[in-house]
Amino acid sequence: MQYITLDNQTDFDGWRKSARTLVLHHVRPADVTWAVQGDEAELFAPPSPSPILEINDGTFNVSAKFVELAKAAILHRDPERFAILYRLLFRLKDNHDLIEVATDPDVAQVTAMAKAVYRDEHKMHAFVRFREIGRERQAHYVAWFEPEHHIVELAAPFFARRFADMPWSILTPDLCAHWDGHALSFTPGVGKSEAPSEDRLEETWRRYYASIFNPARLKVKAMQAEMPKKYWRNLPEASIIKPLIEDAERMTGAMIANAATDPHKPQKRPEAPMKRKPAADDLESLREEAAHCRACHLYKDATQTVFGEGPKSANIMLVGEQPGDKEDLAGHPFVGPAGQMLDRALEEAGVDRKKVYVTNAVKHFKFVPRGKVRLHQKPNTPEIRACRQWYEREVSAIQPDLIVAMGATAAQSVFGKITPIGKTRGRVIELPDGRKALVTVHPSYLLRLPDPEAKMLEYRRFVEDLKIAAGLQKKSVRAA
Amino acid sequence: MDVQRKLEILADAAKYDASCASSGTEKRDSSDGRGMGSTAPGMGICHSYAPDGRCISLLKVLLTNACNYDCLYCVNRASSNVPRARFTIDEAVKLTLDFYRRNYIEGLFLSSGIIRSPDYTMEQVVSVARKLREQHHFRGYIHLKTIPEADDALIAEAGKYADRLSINIEMPEETSLQQFAPEKDVRAIRRTMGRLRLKLDEAEEDRSAKTKAKPQRFAPAGQSTQMIVGADSASDHTILHTSANLYGAYRLRRVYYSAFSPIPDASRALPLVQPPLLREHRLYQADWLMRFYGFDVGEIVDDSAMLPLDVDPKLAWALRHRDRFPLDVNRASREELLRVPGFGTKAVERIIATRRTTTIRFSDLARLHVPRNKALPFIVLSDHRPTPHRLDEERLIERFKPKATQLGFGF
Numbered sequence: 024m025q026y027i028t029l030d031n032q033t034d035f036d037g038w039r040k041s042a043r044t045l046v047l048h049h050v051r052p053a054d055v056t057w058a059v060q061g062d063e064a065e066l067f068a069p070p071s072p073s074p075i076l077e078i079n080d081g082t083f084n085v086s087a088k089f090v091e092l093a094k095a096a097i098l099h100r101d102p103e104r105f106a107i108l109y110r111l112l113f114r115l116k117d118n119h120d121l122i123e124v125a126t127d128p129d130v131a132q133v134t135a136m137a138k139a140v141y142r143d144e145h146k147m148h149a150f151v152r153f154r155e156i157g158r159e160r161q162a163h164y165v166a167w168f169e170p171e172h173h174i175v176e177l178a179a180p181f182f183a184r185r186f187a188d189m190p191w192s193i194l195t196p197d198l199c200a201h202w203d204g205h206a207l208s209f210t211p212g213v214g215k216s217e218a219p220s221e222d223r224l225e226e227t228w229r230r231y232y233a234s235i236f237n238p239a240r241l242k243v244k245a246m247q248a249e250m251p252k253k254y255w256r257n258l259p260e261a262s263i264i265k266p267l268i269e270d271a272e273r274m275t276g277a278m279i280a281n282a283a284t285d286p287h288k289p290q291k292r293p294e295a296p297m298k299r300k301p302a303a304d305d306l307e308s309l310r311e312e313a314a315h316c317r318a319c320h321l322y323k324d325a326t327q328t329v330f331g332e333g334p335k336s337a338n339i340m341l342v343g344e345q346p347g348d349k350e351d352l353a354g355h356p357f358v359g360p361a362g363q364m365l366d367r368a369l370e371e372a373g374v375d376r377k378k379v380y381v382t383n384a385v386k387h388f389k390f391v392p393r394g395k396v397r398l399h400q401k402p403n404t405p406e407i408r409a410c411r412q413w414y415e416r417e418v419s420a421i422q423p424d425l426i427v428a429m430g431a432t433a434a435q436s437v438f439g440k441i442t443p444i445g446k447t448r449g450r451v452i453e454l455p456d457g458r459k460a461l462v463t464v465h466p467s468y469l470l471r472l473p474d475p476e477a478k479m480l481e482y483r484r485f486v487e488d489l490k491i492a493a494g495l496q497k498k499s500v501r502a503a
Numbered sequence: 504m505d506v507q508r509k510l511e512i513l514a515d516a517a518k519y520d521a522s523c524a525s526s527g528t529e530k531r532d533s534s535d536g537r538g539m540g541s542t543a544p545g546m547g548i549c550h551s552y553a554p555d556g557r558c559i560s561l562l563k564v565l566l567t568n569a570c571n572y573d574c575l576y577c578v579n580r581a582s583s584n585v586p587r588a589r590f591t592i593d594e595a596v597k598l599t600l601d602f603y604r605r606n607y608i609e610g611l612f613l614s615s616g617i618i619r620s621p622d623y624t625m626e627q628v629v630s631v632a633r634k635l636r637e638q639h640h641f642r643g644y645i646h647l648k649t650i651p652e653a654d655d656a657l658i659a660e661a662g663k664y665a666d667r668l669s670i671n672i673e674m675p676e677e678t679s680l681q682q683f684a685p686e687k688d689v690r691a692i693r694r695t696m697g698r699l700r701l702k703l704d705e706a707e708e709d710r711s712a713k714t715k716a717k718p719q720r721f722a723p724a725g726q727s728t729q730m731i732v733g734a735d736s737a738s739d740h741t742i743l744h745t746s747a748n749l750y751g752a753y754r755l756r757r758v759y760y761s762a763f764s765p766i767p768d769a770s771r772a773l774p775l776v777q778p779p780l781l782r783e784h785r786l787y788q789a790d791w792l793m794r795f796y797g798f799d800v801g802e803i804v805d806d807s808a809m810l811p812l813d814v815d816p817k818l819a820w821a822l823r824h825r826d827r828f829p830l831d832v833n834r835a836s837r838e839e840l841l842r843v844p845g846f847g848t849k850a851v852e853r854i855i856a857t858r859r860t861t862t863i864r865f866s867d868l869a870r871l872h873v874p875r876n877k878a879l880p881f882i883v884l885s886d887h888r889p890t891p892h893r894l895d896e897e898r899l900i901e902r903f904k905p906k907a908t909q910l911g912f913g914f
Contacts, residue, residue, distance in 0.1 A: 120860045121860070123856045123859065123860060124857050124861055125853035125856065125871060126857050126863060126867035126871060128870070145548070148543075149548045149549060149550050149551075152605060152607065153604065153605045153606050164604065183534070184532035185533065186533075186539060187532070187534050187536050187538075187539070188536055188537075188538065189539070189604065227510065227598075227601075228602065228607050230507055230510060231602075232551065232553065232559070233511075234511045234515040234518065235515075235517070235553060235563060236554055236555055237519070237555045237557075238555075239765050239778055240555040240557075240762065240764055240778050241554055241555060242554070242555055242557075243554055243556070244556070245552075245556025246552040246553065249549065249558065250552040258551065260551055268554050275765060278766070278767055279765050314690070323677070326696070326697040326752060327690060327693065327694050327697070349701075352698070352701050353698075353701060354694065390751075392750065392751030392752070394750070394797075395750060396751060
């Protein structure tokens with residue numbers, strides 16, 4: 024039998040050193056007794072340490088996951104923890120992957136111990152309540168806490184990082200932690216009477232606690248699951264839990280029973296600030312009207328109507344298909360990746376975007392949500408038809424000479440019927456009202472082409488199409 | 504009016520907002536000694552729990568409960584006869600710091616009734632955060648409520664100081680918002696959410712681009728929203744559809760569901776009933792299925808339908824799709840395992856890691872923290888196979904329902 028005595032309750036290094044030596048000497052877990060100096064169990068240990076512990080040669084590898092688990096589990100209050108950890112280590116030496124087997128009883132037990140320690144640490148971070156001694160500037164903050172496991176050293180650095188600018192002490196029966204503004208120190212445990220018993224802010228805190236509680240939704244079990252009663256004795260707000268619960272039903276009943284009072288008449292309320300006055304400008308009032316469009320169901324899920332933009336004097340009108348994700352969020356047409364592609368092509372073709380009116384055939388974004396993204400959906404004919412009134416009214420407000428339809432949806436809106444792009448692309452076509460129209464692809468089509476060579480080729484064709492518009496723009500500038 | 508009394512009024516006015524989280528932000532602390540506070544990026548800290556079962560993590564208050572708007576569901580509506588109060592900026596700042604020093608809270612969640620104008624209100628809210636951050640070097644968590652349509656510069660400033668921004672959608676359908684809150688405009692709310700998302704995306708791009716010296720800071724814990732459940736007639740399908748849409752469109756971190764509860768001096772137009780807490784719970788479960796289990800809204804609940812109250816939504820789904828079960832736990836894919844009733848994400852990870860080395864048996868379920876009663880009819884283990892036809896039984900659902908109890912006679 025090997026008797027190992029560790030220096031203190033949280034002596035991980037001592038345990039690790041002894042355990043390593045024991046494993047290297049193939050000492051079976053059943054042949055080791057673990058104790059902590061000063062503990063009762065130590066009484067049964069022989070007066071001098073076992074001889075083989077003097078020999079310490081060689082190392083072996085265990086996964087980092089075990090070391091992490093062991094460092095936490097060793098803080099558990101169960102006196103068997105050193106033995107359980109040694110048993111697991113002994114088995115891990117020849118079976119490295121055992122640590123991943125959540126169903127192994129030893130792994131499960133050590134995991135549960137580590138979890139209990141982490142939970143206790145978390146609860147200490149949450150439930151420590153400082154009380155002020157002295158007044159601000161020279162004040163010292165002192166708390167009393169009763170941890171379930173040996174977690175004071177584990178939990179203290181959190182408070183040092185959080186309350187770096189104030190001196191504090193956390194007193195516990197096991198160990199006390201102190202911060203003087205520069206360094207952490209630890210002293211032996213003390214009794215509760217050493218800690219201050221009140222704080223000038225506690226009444227205010229209790230008032231807050233009582234006010235933030237909604238008596239109409241009493242769920243006492245849910246509260247106790249997260250804030251077990253064992254913590255209550257050191258929480259200033261706990262003293263009012265019982266009266267609050269007792270009063271809750273009466274208060275809710277009263278709320279329901281009491282008829283509503285006559286509505287309070289506010290004096291002069293300013294006009295609801297969210298309503299905007301329609302602007303005088305034609306295009307502006309169109310835009311305002313379109314913002315409330317309910318002609319089809321697409322408005323329901325979209326953020327906003329994305330209306331056309333550009334100068335009223337534009338003689339070229341670019342019509343896209345529908346706004347995408349970015350356009351829907353920003354409320355402006357062609358600001359996303361397709362917009363950037365369009366800008367580049369326009370520049371290369373020699374078209375001044377600032378002098379062009381840019382809009383879409385359909386003015387709400389159509390999509391299906393897929394987790395955290397919205398997948399673009401092609402608008403159908405009824406939706407294109409429903410939206411066409413806006414396009415028509417934009418045309419009559421702008422009076423453009425040339426309308427460039429980009430993509431099939433746009434072509435359908437411009438020509439009033441399904442119009443294949445392939446046949447009509449790149450030619451100037453006269454519309455029934457005498458205006459000219461030009462059909463080309465949508466820039467997002469270029470973005471979707473997977474083959475870089477085809478992409479390049481199609482992009483060049485797109486620029487060529489836009490050059491026709493550029494020619495027209497120049498002509499009309501000269502004419503003006 | 505003293506600060507304590509103001510606190511009572513302004514906390515009472517804020518308690519219908521279900522949001523409580525203080526998680527998911529950047530890592531900060533005050534170990535440089537210049538200020539106070541820290542944040543825990545992984546997990547927020549709940550410093551207390553109220554008897555309503557909800558976590559108290561932040562000092563959740565309104566800057567003022569005076570409001571221009573007259574939203575019927577709201578205790579602070581203009582026509583309500585509740586007492587009114589208003590914190591000065593300094594009072595709100597001092598209270599936050601004092602509470603924080605005693606470790607009562609993780610930080611501040613500040614909202615406000617809309618007074619004068621959206622811009623004025625937003626400016627007041629931002630001032631509190633600015634003062635905390637710039638004068639007191641407060642490093643704790645700050646959640647600010649965004650006022651719809653407030654000026655872009657104010658929103659940007661709010662995002663600079665706050666960890667999280669939120670704006671409540673309030674109602675699952677536009678029509679109900681029009682009915683209950685005629686002055687609120689769902690389009691304006693969505694536009695603001697859209698603006699927030701663009702700013703969040705921009706800040707994220709900034710962070711990942713290594714060229715820039717100092718990235719623009721904008722609400723590292725993202726944005727969230729709240730929907731009131733049970734005040735209008737919207738079905739669970741409608742509610743979840745709205746949520747799915749909000750998650751996809753604005754990358755919300757959370758949608759909170761707040762069961763409509765009776766409020767003091769309630770409007771006569773509202774149902775005065777106990778809040779549908781179980782329905783709220785089922786919605787959270789369904790929301791979870793969408794976010795972490797790969798479920799689509801349409802799978803969880805049919806058009807215009809309600810979630811069953813007697814069983815959880817995943818179990819209800821499994822009962823509707825019995826042909827997919829029983830599933831061999833030792834062979835099934837992660838996606839399939841995630842759809843087994845009683846299997847949580849952590850249990851699934853543990854199962855996958857464990858079965859690489861060993862087979863999973865009946866007796867292992869307890870160590871995997873899987874509720875046996877729920878899972879067993881749907882799974883095959885190396886030493887367990889559900890009784891043949893068990894899955895086909897009409898009465899299978901009875902097994903999961905809470906036990907019926909005899910009504911008491913009162914003596």
